[in-house]
Amino acid sequence: MLNVAIVGPGLVGKELLHQLNSHATHAAKVNSQVVQLPVVGIINSRRMLLGPVTPDGKRAPLPSLGAWADQLQGESNASTAASLSAFVDELVATHQPTVVVDCTSSLEVAQQYPAWLAKGLHVVTPNKKGFSSEWSLYEAITKHSRLGNASDPTAPWVYHESTVGAGLPVLNSLYDLVKTGDEIVKIEGIFSGTLSYLFNEFSSPTAGASATKSFSDIVTVAKSLGYTEPDPRDDLNGMDVARKVTILARVAGLKVSLDDLAVENIVPEALRSAPSPDAFMQQLPDFDAHFSDLNDQAQHSKTVLRYVGVVDPKGQSSVKLMKYPVDHPFANLKGSDNIIAFTTKYFPNPLIIQGAGAGAAVTAFGIFSDIIKVAERV
Amino acid sequence: MLNVAIVGPGLVGKELLHQLNSHATHAAKVNSQVVQLPVVGIINSRRMLLGPVTPDGKRAPLPSLGAWADQLQGESNASTAASLSAFVDELVATHQPTVVVDCTSSLEVAQQYPAWLAKGLHVVTPNKKGFSSEWSLYEAITKHSRLGNASDPTAPWVYHESTVGAGLPVLNSLYDLVKTGDEIVKIEGIFSGTLSYLFNEFSSPTAGASATKSFSDIVTVAKSLGYTEPDPRDDLNGMDVARKVTILARVAGLKVSLDDLAVENIVPEALRSAPSPDAFMQQLPDFDAHFSDLNDQAQHSKTVLRYVGVVDPKGQSSVKLMKYPVDHPFANLKGSDNIIAFTTKYFPNPLIIQGAGAGAAVTAFGIFSDIIKVAERV
Known part of the structure; x- marks a missing residue:
């Protein structure tokens, strides 16, 4: 079981949520063959949603994933004012395996990956900035994740297939070769x-x-x-x-x-x-x-x-x-x-x-495949 | 750490052992970025080799992987007469994560997968027989592995990328789509x-x-x-x-x-x-x-x-x-x-x-990639 949290539900993030929601329905029917991927949080630049914490200290999935767009409106009681750092702290607090999916194209968000990884969160993203900006950021992402610590079973996973060629199996093939x-x-x-x-x-x-x-x-x-x-x-x-x-x-x-x-x-x-x-x-x-x-x-x-x-x-x-x-x-x-x-x-x-190599459906597919890869490894 | 055992070191198996041996040397140098994959056993139709069991009950790698071909000769003291069932029992006995790599093209060997999986061994193979022969065999392989039990963290992994298109990322892409x-x-x-x-x-x-x-x-x-x-x-x-x-x-x-x-x-x-x-x-x-x-x-x-x-x-x-x-x-x-x-x-x-889509080097590469995928998931 891997908790999923989405940063930036724009065009691609929306499609991903749609695919995840269909998948949840599918999983409920044939759960022997499909991993469970509860979506526990969504944040955009203004508001955020988080699933409730259950009595045993676990974060529950968002109660109605289909309604997230309405609930992220400022008028909704379901969401609160956005704070990315508070969002991440909430995710870390329950000590469950959690992947943060950055669907923005923001350098500022990418600059947070090393801190998130240091707290044990996994990262999946189509955002090119973290992997193509200054070398020191790339090095920090590598150093704090399994990318640079292949033998350390506690190091979190980073997957970024959709940063090149969207859902085409480009980077996963290259990683295999390397x-x-x-x-x-x-x-x-x-x-x-x-x-x-x-x-x-x-x-x-x-x-x-x-x-x-x-x-x-x-x-x-x-x-x-x-x-x-x-x-x-x-x-x-x-x-x-x-x-x-x-x-x-x-x-x-x-x-x-x-x-x-x-x-x-x-x-x-x-x-x-x-x-x-x-x-x-x-x-x-x-x-x-x-x-x-x-x-x-x-x-x-x-x-x-x-x-x-x-x-x-x-x-x-x-x-x-x-x-x-x-x-x-x-x-x-x-x-x-x-x-x-x-x-x-x-x-x-x-x-x-x-x-x-572009388009919301195939980009979301690439992200979704990466999320499943993390889920299979935790 | 994942123990690796090879069944049938023919043309492809030999190339795989060569790639694994180079990798071990490479891993010793840069082990922060490469997973350790000790080869603990090799069996052909006549003889078998198994690494020694250490005082703490773990199976050690074969002492000199470069010499396996000589050691599998009947005259060598290092190897014993082949018994696939004894080989598998020895692998199971140490309770370590272990993948059996079937490099044969034998239906008889493939018919053993369900039993191996039931004992907790992972399976990686380029052998088409287990996946293309009678439906009941395919169903048994699925039922006893993660293929049919996506949410069961105790179910062993099966990867068979090299059964179609050798090392080309064909099946892993199809599994992602599905x-x-x-x-x-x-x-x-x-x-x-x-x-x-x-x-x-x-x-x-x-x-x-x-x-x-x-x-x-x-x-x-x-x-x-x-x-x-x-x-x-x-x-x-x-x-x-x-x-x-x-x-x-x-x-x-x-x-x-x-x-x-x-x-x-x-x-x-x-x-x-x-x-x-x-x-x-x-x-x-x-x-x-x-x-x-x-x-x-x-x-x-x-x-x-x-x-x-x-x-x-x-x-x-x-x-x-x-x-x-x-x-x-x-x-x-x-x-x-x-x-x-x-x-x-x-x-x-x-x-x-x-x-x-054929040839020893690319077939072995496909197998090797699959072994790493198992290693990353155990």
């Missing part, structure tokens, strides 16, 4: 659903150059579909991919930080200082020829353009626009799928994983 | 390295029909490279793939047995009773036109031939020769790689995993 002593030769992948979509549309292995839409048109469509950040430059500057490359590199055993990576920002230099997203979008068509030239060159050599992240243990890890032959797995990607290729001593012909 | 309540819509894949190689060579998305080698030539080359079974009909009859489809279907929650599958045996009818592998190989060229016709038809519709296994929860699961468009991930497979696509509620655009 733990068994495999040697990582190269990790290469398309880690941004947005940039996957843009270049799958722009640089197709079947369409000739003439059939290609302009780059700015594709960005406009992607923005209107909600595939990009509100300011598409936050996708095109490569920083989101760079965080994922940093995480992969660190899990692979490299002491790398964001600043160590060579990151190719594909926002045209002149547009980086455009005062607003709208101004950026208005001026982007002026650079269509630049992107079309790159694409024509690629097509001329029977390759396509893909924006990739690369972990190179013996060289410099990087984020860049690359060309791939038309029969390469990266060339035949569809929609906004992610893809990752691990080249190792065991897998000289790479181990490849591909599929949806 | 445990989180995802709905499996379809599982489809190329699960035989041999049949992958044969059809990747025979039916290429780039080569025109005229450039294609004859099917019998490709089988001859594959046989000479050791890619096929000694009798290639054991690959071409689809039974190995059918066992893997049975395993996937059962993990997905279906009560399916080998006999329930529609299996397309691509050995020409007239050759099934050929008296020897040599006789089969001699007569195979008579059927080249048959295979070429199929390939021409495929190429005509811009598709390629691939021999696949399909788990269909709402229809009939099957093993058959199928056609795929030239830009489909199955069409662009290389060498003898496996590939598997999970279409689910969470992944309507499938989650795809590909890479080497």
Whole structure:
């Protein structure tokens, strides 16, 4: 039995609560095959909910998980004003195995992990900040958890599958390779659903150059579909991919930080200082020829353009626009799928994983799988 | 700390012992990050080795793991005559967490799993027999392990990643999908390295029909490279793939047995009773036109031939020769790689995993990862 507490029930957290709630119903029916995962607490930036403490000193699940959203409203008697430190202290007080699931993307929250771990709480999160910001934070998370204390049965668990490729089994596969002593030769992948979509549309292995839409048109469509950040430059500057490359590199055993990576920002230099997203979008068509030239060159050599992240243990890890032959797995990607290729001593012909790498359902699935992994280990 | 005992140190078992031995050296150096996995016993069909019992009643690791092969020779004083039941009783006697790793492909050994599990031993294996033979055996393995008793902390663990796709994260991904309540819509894949190689060579998305080698030539080359079974009909009859489809279907929650599958045996009818592998190989060229016709038809519709296994929860699961468009991930497979696509509620655009699905190094890696998963849970 593992208690679950959720920090930040936004889009992903809501979906996770929905999946957990369905699971609880499912577990009640077939509990021989499904672990029990009582949700005992939920906190957002304003309010928090905690299950009652029973007479034997255990924290009971939230009485009506389906109603948490209403109960987190300020007017509800069920919730109280949010205090993350009080929330955590309450969780620790009952001495039960408990996992804190950080569904925020906040650095401030991630900076609390070492303290939570030191108190014996397990951590599961899709939040990239703790694993891709300053090295000292990553080191502290490692030092206070099983990540850095494999043989210490009292050290709490940390899982963060959904920080790279959402629910795709990327990090758990990499951890398996590392733990068994495999040697990582190269990790290469398309880690941004947005940039996957843009270049799958722009640089197709079947369409000739003439059939290609302009780059700015594709960005406009992607923005209107909600595939990009509100300011598409936050996708095109490569920083989101760079965080994922940093995480992969660190899990692979490299002491790398964001600043160590060579990151190719594909926002045209002149547009980086455009005062607003709208101004950026208005001026982007002026650079269509630049992107079309790159694409024509690629097509001329029977390759396509893909924006990739690369972990190179013996060289410099990087984020860049690359060309791939038309029969390469990266060339035949569809929609906004992610893809990752691990080249190792065991897998000289790479181990490849591909599929949806963004979206609430698959991100929540990755978190949920991680929670079950903790539950199976406590 | 988890004791490890190996049954059947053949090609895969030897590689596993090599990986475990390197790991032990590695663990001695950096033991904060690597779990300790002492090998306490090895048994083959003739002899067995067991580590000594220490004064405090614990079983010590084998004193010189590097010398196990010599010590298993009949002349060595270190080993004794093999008795699998005595071996298991010795492991149970010390009441330490212990995993038995079955590296045989024997049904008789697999039939012992329920008894081992009932005694509290964990099981890790690449042996398909226990999971794809009669339903009653599969049910007994489930019933006596955590597979069927998710909430019982005393139930032992069973992991069998390497029964499908060797070390590729196929089954662990499927277990994650099932445990989180995802709905499996379809599982489809190329699960035989041999049949992958044969059809990747025979039916290429780039080569025109005229450039294609004859099917019998490709089988001859594959046989000479050791890619096929000694009798290639054991690959071409689809039974190995059918066992893997049975395993996937059962993990997905279906009560399916080998006999329930529609299996397309691509050995020409007239050759099934050929008296020897040599006789089969001699007569195979008579059927080249048959295979070429199929390939021409495929190429005509811009598709390629691939021999696949399909788990269909709402229809009939099957093993058959199928056609795929030239830009489909199955069409662009290389060498003898496996590939598997999970279409689910969470992944309507499938989650795809590909890479080497056979070979000692990757099979041993899959087993080793499973052993670590048990070690992390005890």
